[in-house]
Amino acid sequence: MRYIDEAVLGDLARGAAILGTGGGGDPQLGLLIARQAIREHGPVALVHPDDVSAGDFVVPVSMMGAPAVAKEKLPSMHPLAAILEAFAHAHGRAATHVMPAEIGGIAALIPVAAAAILKVPMVDADMMGRAFPQLPMLLSSILGVSASPMVMGDEWGNTVVLRGIDDEHTERIARTVCVEMGASALMALSAVPGSDLKSVVVEGTVTRAENLGRALREAQAEHRDPVGAVLDALGGSRLLDGKVVDVETRTDGGFTRLAAAVKGLDSFSGTTLTVRSQNEHLVAMLANDDGSHETLAASTPDLIMVLDTATGAAVTTEQLRFGARVSVIAAACDDRYRQQKALAAVGPRAFGYDFDYVALENLVQDEAKATW
DSSP: OOOEOOOHHHHHHHHHHHTTTTTSSHHHHHHHHHHHHHHHHOOOOEEEEGGSOOOOOOEEEEEEEEEEHTTSSSSTTHHHHHHHHHHHHHHEEEEEOOEEEETTHHHHHHHHHHHHHTTOOOEEESSSSSSOGGGGGGGHHHHHOOOEEEEEOOTTEEEEEEEOHHHHHHHHHHHHHHHHHEEEEEEEEOEEEGGGHHHHEEHHHHHHHHHHHHHHHHHTTTTTOOOHHHHHHHEEEEEEEEEEHHHHHHHHTEEEEEEEEEOOOGGGGEEEEEEEESEEEEEEEEETTTTOOOEEEEOOOOOOOEEETTTTTTTOOOGGTTTTTEEEEOOOGGGGGGGHHHHHSSSGGGGGGGSSSHHHHHHHHHHOOOOO
C-alpha cells in the first residue's frame, strides 16, 4: 500500500489523460477536484488488487456524459455522499474500496476524490485499461458483471437508482437520464466483491498512469522528445507527426463525435491520417495526400492517442483544433479485449465501421512493408 497525495496528482492526471485515448474528460478538472478533496480529507491509500480481501466490496465511481459539457458545467462532488448512500442501500452494503471504472482523464481522478471523502482505499486498477464511451464496453460487463443496480446523480443532488435487465438496456436508459441531468452526471456502478476483483479488472493502471505522467514531465524538464518519452514508457507506435488540417465535431446523445484529418510533416510528409472518435479515438486511417492507398493504421480496442508534438501532452477529443501540431500514437489494449466476445462490444463493427479488428502489431508490420 502507498498513498496518493498532492505531490503525485499532476503525474497521475498527465498519464491518465494519455491513457484516456481522447476521452475521459479534462484531467485538469479532475486534478482540481482531487486536490481539493485531499487538502480537506487527507491522502488516499492506494492498494493493489492482491491486497483486497475476498469479503471486501469494491465500487467503481465515474462520470457519464459528453466531455465537452464538463468544461462548461463543472463537476461537483456535492452529490457523491447521496449517490453512495443510495448505492449502499441498493446493494445492501457499503463500499469498502473505490476504484476508477476507466483510467482516462477526469475519470481517473474522480475516484481519488471519492476515496478521500469516504476515507476508504482506492484500488490500483480499472475496468478498461483505457476509456470507452459505453457501459457494455467495460471489461467487467463483457465478463459478466452487471453495471446495475447503479446510481446516478447531478450537481443539484438529484439521484436515480437504475436496475437494468442487462447492460445494453442500462446504457440506453442511463444515457437518457444523463442528458436530462445536463449531459454530465456522477455515477457508481458495477460493484464487485473482492473475491472476483482480479478476474474483471486491468491491474496496476493507476500506477501506470502515474509513471507515464512522470516520464512525460521529466522529458519536458530535460528538453527531450516528449512524444518519444511517452512511447518508451507506454510501449507503442508512432503513427504520424503532422498538422491538423480539418476537424468536424458535434455533441450528440451525450457523446462528443469527431473526425480530424492530420497532414503528415517531416518524415511523414505526403501522408494524411484521419482520426474518428466517439468521446474516445476509435479509428485511424492512413492515406496518401491525394486520398489513394488508404489503409487502417489502428483501431479500437487498441489505444489511439493524440499528443501535442511540442509538449507530449494528451489532446482530448474536444480540444482538437485546426492548425494544431500533433503526434498520433497507438498501443496495444488488454488481451482480453481481443477475444471474439469482447470485439463484438468494442471492435470497429460495434461502432458502425465496416471492417474487422486487426491487432496493432500486425498493422505496424504491414505498414513497415508499405512504401508511401
